[in-house]
Amino acid sequence: MQVQLIRRKKNLIVRLKGELDHHTSTVFRQAVENELEKNDIMQNLVLNLEYLTFMDSSGIGAILGRYKQVKARGGKVIICGLKPHNKKILQMGGLLKIIPVSSDENSAILSLG
Amino acid sequence: MNYMMLEVPARSENESFVRVVVAAFAARLDPTLEELNEVKTAVSEAVTNSILHAYEDDQGLIKINALVENKKLMIEIYDTGKGIEDIAMAREPLYTDKPELERSGMGFTIMENFMDEVMIESSQGKGTVIKMTKIFGNNSENNH
Numbered sequence: 001m002q003v004q005l006i007r008r009k010k011n012l013i014v015r016l017k018g019e020l021d022h023h024t025s026t027v028f029r030q031a032v033e034n035e036l037e038k039n040d041i042m043q044n045l046v047l048n049l050e051y052l053t054f055m056d057s058s059g060i061g062a063i064l065g066r067y068k069q070v071k072a073r074g075g076k077v078i079i080c081g082l083k084p085h086n087k088k089i090l091q092m093g094g095l096l097k098i099i100p101v102s103s104d105e106n107s108a109i110l111s112l113g
Numbered sequence: 114m115n116y117m118m119l120e121v122p123a124r125s126e127n128e129s130f131v132r133v134v135v136a137a138f139a140a141r142l143d144p145t146l147e148e149l150n151e152v153k154t155a156v157s158e159a160v161t162n163s164i165l166h167a168y169e170d171d172q173g174l175i176k177i178n179a180l181v182e183n184k185k186l187m188i189e190i191y192d193t194g195k196g197i198e199d200i201a202m203a204r205e206p207l208y209t210d211k212p213e214l215e216r217s218g219m220g221f222t223i224m225e226n227f228m229d230e231v232m233i234e235s236s237q238g239k240g241t242v243i244k245m246t247k248i249f250g251n252n253s254e255n256n257h
Binding site for chain 2: 054
């Protein structure tokens with residue numbers, strides 16, 4: 001899996017490409033954790049899953065972990081590019097009740113204000 | 114009737130390998146993309162459980178048998194790890210004994226949702242086998 005990080009003012013955009021499972025979730029976790037620890041101004045997280053071709057329950061845990069981390073510093077998380085399979089997994093984990101979903105990165109950033 | 118057998122060491126990089134192999138084997142039944150994703154996910158959950166819970170990231174082997182018959186796919190995933198202490202509790206949605214590892218506790222719930230049948234046999238200190246069945250083209254309740 002590839003993790004691409006883009007800093008846009010106080011918003012951190014994370015693009016995940018490939019498959020998110022137990023093996024790859026640590027890559028995602030560490031990349032976002034490092035970035036947030038390094039940059040105090042980073043507040044919000046936009047999670048682009050457009051190129052994520054697979055996810056299992058490890059994805060639920062990993063995304064929930066980042067949600068808690070961002071929330072603890074007063075920020076928001078938005079997910080965009082959600083494919084049907086990934087949506088089903090996140091729905092089962094109850095994540096779509098707490099994390100809003102946008103169609104793409106631009107509208108996600110717009111909605112963060 | 115046709116079948117396959119696979120054995121891999123319990124290493125996390127094998128999670129993707131096993132689910133792709135089982136999906137390739139199941140593809141001969143002409144499943145929809147959605148059905149194939151469901152099989153991949155259920156296999157991924159079972160294999161991850163073996164690596165993380167049965168062997169607790171230590172050495173061990175995972176055996177995978179799959180069998181197809183008509184529109185039916187049967188999968189068996191064996192480990193010889195520590196076994197599940199309380200199967201009913203392990204099946205509960207959101208239950209995990211490893212929250213510090215960001216485990217969601219949704220593994221068995223996902224297997225049960227995505228497969229038509231999920232059977233768990235486990236004995237402590239000896240190991241666990243997960244038996245799952247999926248019948249393709251069975252998606253009549255797919256309107257949620």
